[in-house]
Amino acid sequence: MQLFLCPFCPPVPSVLDEFHIRGRQATIELARAAGLDSTKHVLDVGSGVGGPSRCIAREFGCRVTGIDLTDEYCRVAFMLAERIGLSRLVSYQQGDALNLPFPDRTFDVVWSQHAAMNIAYKETLYREMYRVLKPGGVLAIYDILAGPAGQIIFPVPWARRPETNFLVTPDELRRLLEESGFKILAWEDTTSAAKDWFASMAWNIQQGGLPTLGFHVLLGPDFQTMVQNQRQSLEKGRMILVQVVGSK
Ligand SMILES: C[S@@+](CC[C@H](N)C(=O)[O-])C[C@H]1O[C@@H](n2cnc3c(N)ncnc32)[C@H](O)[C@@H]1O
Numbered sequence: 279m280q281l282f283l284c285p286f287c288p289p290v291p292s293v294l295d296e297f298h299i300r301g302r303q304a305t306i307e308l309a310r311a312a313g314l315d316s317t318k319h320v321l322d323v324g325s326g327v328g329g330p331s332r333c334i335a336r337e338f339g340c341r342v343t344g345i346d347l348t349d350e351y352c353r354v355a356f357m358l359a360e361r362i363g364l365s366r367l368v369s370y371q372q373g374d375a376l377n378l379p380f381p382d383r384t385f386d387v388v389w390s391q392h393a394a395m396n397i398a399y400k401e402t403l404y405r406e407m408y409r410v411l412k413p414g415g416v417l418a419i420y421d422i423l424a425g426p427a428g429q430i431i432f433p434v435p436w437a438r439r440p441e442t443n444f445l446v447t448p449d450e451l452r453r454l455l456e457e458s459g460f461k462i463l464a465w466e467d468t469t470s471a472a473k474d475w476f477a478s479m480a481w482n483i484q485q486g487g488l489p490t491l492g493f494h495v496l497l498g499p500d501f502q503t504m505v506q507n508q509r510q511s512l513e514k515g516r517m518i519l520v521q522v523v524g525s526k
Pocket residue numbers: 295296297298323324325326327328329330345346347348351373374375376390391392393396397
């Protein structure tokens with residue numbers, strides 16, 4: 279696997295704490311598109327073990343609150359933040375994206391990467407994101423969507439079977455966001471970059487085998503099948519990647 283080294287950071291590779299396609303590169307791109315800076319308080323919905331939140335806090339100086347369904351992820355995220363001296367800027371709490379435990383109009387930016395594909399009730403998800411965003415605030419999303427050429431190939435990291443896969447098409451996402459009240463400011467299809475990333479990962483595994491530390495540690499023995507399935511789904515036009523920036 280090729281490790282992406284953040285151009286701003288000390289040489290610490292983002293091996294598995296950015297649990298989404300294209301890792302830290304995608305996080306930096308979304309942060310720039312969303313105009314993050316030290317005046318912003320960001321809510322990271324589905325924050326996982328916190329790689330993206332620590333990255334944007336460190337590189338852009340923003341304050342980040344992460345929320346995730348999995349309590350253990352939140353505890354690991356905070357432990358890592360403390361170890362690298364970021365606990366002043368980031369915090370995590372267990373909670374459900376469908377019932378965000380925050381008052382209306384709390385955050386300057388609502389951010390989410392690769393969390394929506396497991397969430398069936400998308401009307402509620404985006405309505406909640408809209409509710410906790412301040413007027414004029416920014417929505418920043420990086421997600422996997424359903425492509426036009428049929429069902430994705432299973433298993434994938436977020437679903438072993440179709441019953442737990444909740445990808446929507448680009449048209450459906452647009453409609454969901456607009457019906458929730460968001461104005462879409464920028465919409466970028468990053469499928470081609472995702473194809474390149476998977477090709478590079480496959481080549482690296484072919485050349486050197488699996489690294490000691492990588493996504494396979496989280497995903498288990500099906501990791502290589504999941505990589506192949508995502509790659510094929512991308513190539514066949516069944517899965518696409520988008521970066522979307524909106525406003526309230
Ligand atoms: C693929 S991981 C992405 C983690 C992180 N955004 C990143 O890019 O590194 C998806 C995360 O979404 C969380 N998640 C799924 N459904 C959720 C929900 N309803 N509310 C909050 N978090 C949720 C999962 O627990 C998981 O940590």
